[in-house]
Amino acid sequence: MELGRIGREINIGFIGLGFRGQPELELICQMEDIRIVALCDVYTDRLQQGGEIVKKAKCYLPQLTQNWHEVISHKDIEAVIIMTGWQSHITIAIEAMKCGKAVGLEVGGASSIKECWDLVRTSESTGKPCMMLENCCYGKEEMTLLSMIRQGIFGELVHVQGGYQHDLRYEIGMGDINRHYRQDNFLRRNGELYPTHELGPIAKYLNLNRGNRMLSLVSMASKARGQSAWLKKNRPDSPLVNAHFAQGDIVSTLIKCAGGETILLTHDCTLPRPYSRGGRVQGTKGIWQEDNRGIYIEGMSPGSGDSGMHKWESDSAYMEKYMHPLWQEYERFGMRGGHDGMDYLVLRAFFESLQEGKPMPIDVYDTASWMAITCLSEQSIAMGSMSVAVPDFTNGRWTLPREKNDTIFALD
Amino acid sequence: MELGRIGREINIGFIGLGFRGQPELELICQMEDIRIVALCDVYTDRLQQGGEIVKKAKCYLPQLTQNWHEVISHKDIEAVIIMTGWQSHITIAIEAMKCGKAVGLEVGGASSIKECWDLVRTSESTGKPCMMLENCCYGKEEMTLLSMIRQGIFGELVHVQGGYQHDLRYEIGMGDINRHYRQDNFLRRNGELYPTHELGPIAKYLNLNRGNRMLSLVSMASKARGQSAWLKKNRPDSPLVNAHFAQGDIVSTLIKCAGGETILLTHDCTLPRPYSRGGRVQGTKGIWQEDNRGIYIEGMSPGSGDSGMHKWESDSAYMEKYMHPLWQEYERFGMRGGHDGMDYLVLRAFFESLQEGKPMPIDVYDTASWMAITCLSEQSIAMGSMSVAVPDFTNGRWTLPREKNDTIFALD
Numbered sequence: 090m091e092l093g094r095i096g097r098e099i100n101i102g103f104i105g106l107g108f109r110g111q112p113e114l115e116l117i118c119q120m121e122d123i124r125i126v127a128l129c130d131v132y133t134d135r136l137q138q139g140g141e142i143v144k145k146a147k148c149y150l151p152q153l154t155q156n157w158h159e160v161i162s163h164k165d166i167e168a169v170i171i172m173t174g175w176q177s178h179i180t181i182a183i184e185a186m187k188c189g190k191a192v193g194l195e196v197g198g199a200s201s202i203k204e205c206w207d208l209v210r211t212s213e214s215t216g217k218p219c220m221m222l223e224n225c226c227y228g229k230e231e232m233t234l235l236s237m238i239r240q241g242i243f244g245e246l247v248h249v250q251g252g253y254q255h256d257l258r259y260e261i262g263m264g265d266i267n268r269h270y271r272q273d274n275f276l277r278r279n280g281e282l283y284p285t286h287e288l289g290p291i292a293k294y295l296n297l298n299r300g301n302r303m304l305s306l307v308s309m310a311s312k313a314r315g316q317s318a319w320l321k322k323n324r325p326d327s328p329l330v331n332a333h334f335a336q337g338d339i340v341s342t343l344i345k346c347a348g349g350e351t352i353l354l355t356h357d358c359t360l361p362r363p364y365s366r367g368g369r370v371q372g373t374k375g376i377w378q379e380d381n382r383g384i385y386i387e388g389m390s391p392g393s394g395d396s397g398m399h400k401w402e403s404d405s406a407y408m409e410k411y412m413h414p415l416w417q418e419y420e421r422f423g424m425r426g427g428h429d430g431m432d433y434l435v436l437r438a439f440f441e442s443l444q445e446g447k448p449m450p451i452d453v454y455d456t457a458s459w460m461a462i463t464c465l466s467e468q469s470i471a472m473g474s475m476s477v478a479v480p481d482f483t484n485g486r487w488t489l490p491r492e493k494n495d496t497i498f499a500l501d
Numbered sequence: 502m503e504l505g506r507i508g509r510e511i512n513i514g515f516i517g518l519g520f521r522g523q524p525e526l527e528l529i530c531q532m533e534d535i536r537i538v539a540l541c542d543v544y545t546d547r548l549q550q551g552g553e554i555v556k557k558a559k560c561y562l563p564q565l566t567q568n569w570h571e572v573i574s575h576k577d578i579e580a581v582i583i584m585t586g587w588q589s590h591i592t593i594a595i596e597a598m599k600c601g602k603a604v605g606l607e608v609g610g611a612s613s614i615k616e617c618w619d620l621v622r623t624s625e626s627t628g629k630p631c632m633m634l635e636n637c638c639y640g641k642e643e644m645t646l647l648s649m650i651r652q653g654i655f656g657e658l659v660h661v662q663g664g665y666q667h668d669l670r671y672e673i674g675m676g677d678i679n680r681h682y683r684q685d686n687f688l689r690r691n692g693e694l695y696p697t698h699e700l701g702p703i704a705k706y707l708n709l710n711r712g713n714r715m716l717s718l719v720s721m722a723s724k725a726r727g728q729s730a731w732l733k734k735n736r737p738d739s740p741l742v743n744a745h746f747a748q749g750d751i752v753s754t755l756i757k758c759a760g761g762e763t764i765l766l767t768h769d770c771t772l773p774r775p776y777s778r779g780g781r782v783q784g785t786k787g788i789w790q791e792d793n794r795g796i797y798i799e800g801m802s803p804g805s806g807d808s809g810m811h812k813w814e815s816d817s818a819y820m821e822k823y824m825h826p827l828w829q830e831y832e833r834f835g836m837r838g839g840h841d842g843m844d845y846l847v848l849r850a851f852f853e854s855l856q857e858g859k860p861m862p863i864d865v866y867d868t869a870s871w872m873a874i875t876c877l878s879e880q881s882i883a884m885g886s887m888s889v890a891v892p893d894f895t896n897g898r899w900t901l902p903r904e905k906n907d908t909i910f911a912l913d
Contacts, residue, residue, distance in 0.1 A: 248751040312761025339660035349724025361799040387773040
């Protein structure tokens with residue numbers, strides 16, 4: 090990836106202008122080599138806001154439509170960015186590929202294994218790429234850990250943890266019921282609804298879909314108390330105050346990999362807590378942990394000689410020393426965009442791969458298998474934490490060495 | 502519990518004089534109201550060491566025997582303390598109760614559900630108590646958290662975590678194969694081998710066996726790499742260097758409770774890491790976490806008004822403010838004994854309950870259900886992380902309000 094490079098101009102359509110879509114649109118407007126041909130949202134107010142964003146930055150008004158079919162069938166459009174809710178974005182992605190468009194897809198979990206397979210098969214049959222725009226794969230910390238792992242600092246990896254631990258009670262409890270996808274999901278589903286912020290980077294650490302893969306998972310959900318308690322206290326007049334929320338406050342998911350590693354995911358969005366992605370990376374030579382910003386590496390950290398004396402070190406010197414080359418370049422170039430600069434990197438990775446005709450760093454197999462965790466987790470919980478199998482969306486190509494595998498690539 | 506009180510003299514037998522037994526024996530020797538009538542160990546060197554400990558402190562030599570039957574059938578003995586390995590201590594406990602002795606049992610997991618039931622039924626039919634000497638139930642931090650929970654600081658509890666995360670590679674890799682119970686277990690078993698240091702306190706937080714109980718669990722084990730890697734590097738001549746260790750490096754166990762709470766246990770003993778019991782307590786009003794010594798309580802901690810601004814506080818002021826009355830007294834009285842003073846408290850709780858004819862604060866139902874987690878976890882892993890049921894050792898009495906329940910009590 091070459092930051093600051095202006096490539097061949099790409100004409101895009103942009104679908105979904107909500108809380109996530111609008112800031113992303115603003116960011117894309119800063120890119121000289123991207124032309125925004127059409128915008129789409131079902132709500133006219135958002136559509137107009139989107140038009141103003143483009144007008145202000147690019148000095149032209151794109152086509153505005155409430156009908157996404159007009160965007161994906163537009164003859165001048167090469168790629169679509171899909172930022173709609175979880176219930177619609179896979180359907181739109183599939184139809185867009187069928188219309189010959191490359192797809193950049195905002196994160197979210199799947200509702201069925203079938204729609205994940207449909208996504209994969211459509212990409213294979215049309216030859217069009219579909220990349221999940223998982224920004225956390227491009228996080229500074231996550232990429233630095235990836236560098237450390239690839240340099241063997243942790244030895245052989247054994248166990249990795251992560252979580253989406255984000256107090257969303259205010260957001261979920263908002264008054265405008267019909268316009269928030271998360272609220273519908275929390276009211277009616279119970280599972281690992283939002284796995285990819287942690288699972289994306291973990292998949293890269295563990296080489297999932299290229300030499301390794303997820304075999305099975307179990308999920309367990311706690312009772313749901315946090316959202317209702319919040320509503321009773323803070324929104325006593327809300328129509329939701331007596332609603333039954335299906336989503337357990339804490340959903341824990343354990344995943345077993347072909348390489349013998351275990352992954353623990355935690356979904357924790359309806360209890361009061363500081364934000365944390367709860368990272369933990371553990372191998373035969375050491376451990377890193379997000380919540381105490383701690384690292385212990387055998388032979389380097391204090392107390393290595395005596396098991397009773399092992400001491401945590403601050404991870405800051407390691408984070409500096411092993412910073413991923415892309416992030417070293419990014420800091421010189423100047424970070425931009427939301428979420429600590431990750432959004433810009435993931436969007437540029439998508440556009441640059443298109444411009445260069447290279448495989449996507451997060452491909453359709455990654456996208457499908459990460460999204461699948463959501464519905465598999467729901468199934469496991471519905472069946473009393475039964476162990477369920479994770480499909481192999483590569484149909485065995487994950488076993489091939491990378492050089493023999495012309496379809497599956499991963500973040501470098 | 503009344504610290505410093507000298508009660509009725511109790512004659513005890515002490516079985517098992519290994520690394521755990523000897524320091525416990527020394528601690529008991531400081532108690533004026535306990536008379537040590539007999540000591541037992543299969544190894545004569547340990548037996549002699551035990552005799553010397555008593556001789557030095559108490560100025561008398563107890564009976565020394567390699568045959569535990571002589572201890573449990575000794576007519577002058579009222580109670581036995583059993584500190585033998587995991588494979589024998591339940592058997593000895595059962596036989597001791599049959600001989601009319603009260604039992605204080607060192608921690609460890611069970612190998613079968615049947616032996617847990619046998620423990621319960623023997624205690625019921627003989628009327629003799631059996632208390633697991635789970636020192637962590639008496640930890641300063643654990644008891645303080647129990648106080649906070651009972652005062653409602655965390656609101657309704659939803660999720661609790663803990664772990665036995667202790668680098669034991671040196672201990673397990675020691676040369677003297679035949680005298681270390683843990684080595685045999687790690688070579689041949691794969692499960693949550695050592696749950697009670699975290700599960701004991703958690704059981705008290707969640708009122709398990711008195712109004713709540715564990716319903717089911719799932720366990721997942723990572724591959725086993727840490728111990729072999731350590732041996733290759735540090736003990737290349739060990740007979741174990743090419744042994745296959747069955748025990749996965751990280752074993753994660755999720756437990757669902759009747760009250761809807763989830764518990765996560767982590768067993769992590771064969772990878773390099775600083776020691777941690779990995780505590781986390783989470784409810785509708787806040788969260789506490791051990792590894793960052795952090796707490797966030799809604800309305801008290803910084804950033805409570807805005808979900809994006811919630812900030813961790815150090816737990817130190819809370820730990821001071823809510824310190825359990827027993828620990829306030831203990832600090833005035835003067836802490837003594839190993840493991841930050843916990844060992845003394847749990848032993849005194851056992852002896853004082855005997856002296857006063859009161860129910861044990863950790864009773865046979867607690868003991869059996871906590872130990873059962875080990876074999877249930879093995880079963881779950883052996884069956885591909887299948888969900889397995891946790892037996893109700895109280896046969897329904899856990900549902901009764903405490904005042905109607907004359908057999909089940911818990912740590913006050």
